Amino acid sequence: MIDCAPATAIVIGDGVVGLNVALALQRRGTAVTIVAPDAPWRGASWGNAGHIAVEQVEPLASLATIRSVPGRLFSSGGALALPLRAIGTWLPFSLRMLLAARPARFRRGKAALSALLATAIPAWRQVLADADAADLLRVDGHFVVWETPDSAARGRAAWMAADTGTASVRDASPEELARLRALTDVPITGAIRFVGSGQIVDTTALGAALTTRFAAQGGTFVRGRVRAVGGDGRVTLDDGTTHAADVAVVAAGAASAALVAPAGMSAPLIAERGYHIEGNPGDWPADMPPVVFEDRSMIVTRFAHRLRAASIVEFARIDMPPDPRKWARLRGHVASLGLSIGAPVEPWMGARPTLPDYLPAIGRRGAIAYAFGHQHLGLTLSATTGEALAALLHGETPAVDLTPFDLGRFG
Template sequence: MIDRTPATAIVIGDGVVGLNVALALQRRGTLVTIVAPNAPWRGASWGNAGHIAVEQVEPLASLATIRSVPKRLFSRGGALALPPRAIGAWLPFALRMLAAARPARFRRGKAALSALLATAIPAWQRVLADAGVPDLLRVDGHFVVWETPGTAARGRAAWLAADTGTARVRDATADELARLTTLSRVPIAGAVRFEGSGQMTDPTALGAALTARFLDRRGRFVHGRVRAVDRDGRVTLDDGTTHEADVAVIAAGAASAALVAPLGMKAPLIAERGYHVEGDPGDWPADLPPVVFEDRSMIVTRFAQRLRAASIVEFARIDTPPDPKKWARLRAHVAALGLSLREPVEPWIGARPTLPDYLPAIGRRGAVAYAFGHQHLGLTLSATTGEALATLLQGGTPAVDLTPFDLGRFA
């Protein structure tokens, strides 16, 4: 058991969670090496909507989510894809999710997730201030809009009655509604604005800033794919080389399950794949917060030089080829709405690492620690995850109880 700050650490994974774990350890005096393939800016850490979603305190492993599945299926115009060829991956996951959705377990999960989300924005503010880029985080909320009176009435009532954690939700003002109406050729029947949620203004700039800060603190990158992690913290790469440290942290996203399994830890992850298209923003306002077109399960975000439309929840294996129909659906939504997304439009796919209870895995076993499985909340929770895990590894008491996130819950 680690009861002091480790002098050296290896972090496996250079996504936003891995980088934040590495930075948090460095701030506590640990010399850190990051081991990851040399493929930056392509994973789910950088392909998301940039939304700091502190309002999402209810785990998606819920009876309400399960009841909504039929109407959300991709084959019926929704954003949920369950490819028949991947049934061997998503059916066992679905059964575990059903068990996790039982009311008592859901309530415990919500309490744990709410506590972690409440620390998310302050943690990011500390990280970005330390990296010298505080303006990359904008805490000015987001909009949810509807296109028909019926969906607007139902959606508004649901959100106004929902628990949204540290965020608040209100009706859009007349001026806000008028502005939103100019974005689309489809009339907007209703809108609400969330206050207290946030946005990263430029994912690429974020990755560059965190990487630069890591290198400034004598961090080192080793490019390669990890084959195995030993209980003593030794890491073996595919090329046979080994690296040793006081602690090895597994933060490899959807690839993490295979690394913890030989250590006796069960992590029933699935690759919950998301798609986006992005292009020149045209005249989309640079200061507009993210806009969720809830009837289409699509979020549109303006970054520094790009406009991104993101959607789709596709349960599949991580190596399943992308489905061009998903990008076609996104393009069709953009065209139908008449959004200001101009060519060249680029497609993207990435795998969100998701566990059946929709809680992350954060914890340690001796000289091995882990931080993965953050599903849709990887960007949101990465800074506070890094701080909490680093505190745990130095023998301290994290600001949030990490017991609900220990992998022992799947034993």
């Protein structure tokens, strides 16, 4: 067990979660080394929609989600892909998800996730203020729009009745509706605006700001892939070199499960893969919050210099090659909507690390700590995760009870 605050730490992973854990430890005086492959800015930390989704307080491991599966399948025009060649991966995960969706467990998960999400934006404000990058966070809500009267009526009713945590929902004003209709060639029959959600305005700039802050605070990077994590906090890289610290923090996203398994921790992760295309923003307004085209399960976000359309939930192995049909579907949506994503249009695919109950893993066992499994909420929850885990490691009481996020829940 860790009997005192760690003087040194190794953080495995340089995604947005790993960087935030490292920064939070540094704020408490811990000397931190980040170990990660030499391929930054490519993962789901940076390829997401930039959305700070504090409204998503209901875990996706729910009976409502399961009932919706047939209508969401990619083969039927939806955004949920269950590749047959990956059935050995997603079928066991799905069975675990069914167990996690039982009403009592869902209610406990929702309470835990709600508490964590309530701290997300304050945590980001603190992190970005420390990094002299407060302008990268914009708390300006987001829109959800529909293209048919029926889907607008159903969607609006569902969101107005939903628990949205610290965010609230209202109908789009006539002026807002006019702006939204000007974005697309397809009629928009209804729209709502969330108030209290946010956006990172440039995920690449975010990575640079956090990395710069980490280095300025004395942090060091070791480029390499971790092969094993010892119970004493020692990590071994693929090239055989070792590095030792008082605590090793596994924050390696979808690659984390294999690193904690030798310590007896079960992490039934799946690579829940998402796709996006992005290009020059054209005449898309720079101040437009993210827009969710709910009929297409697609979110469009204007970043500082790019416009990104993101979608697809693909349950697969992390090593499977991307499926070009997913990008073709996105291009088809963009073309039919007449969106102003200009050339060059670039494709991307990344793996969201997802656990069957759709709660993250945050905790520690002896000299090994962990922070991964944030599914669609990695960007949203990374700052508060870093703060909570660092508090735990330093013997403080975290702002949120971390018991529901302990990996012991999986046996």
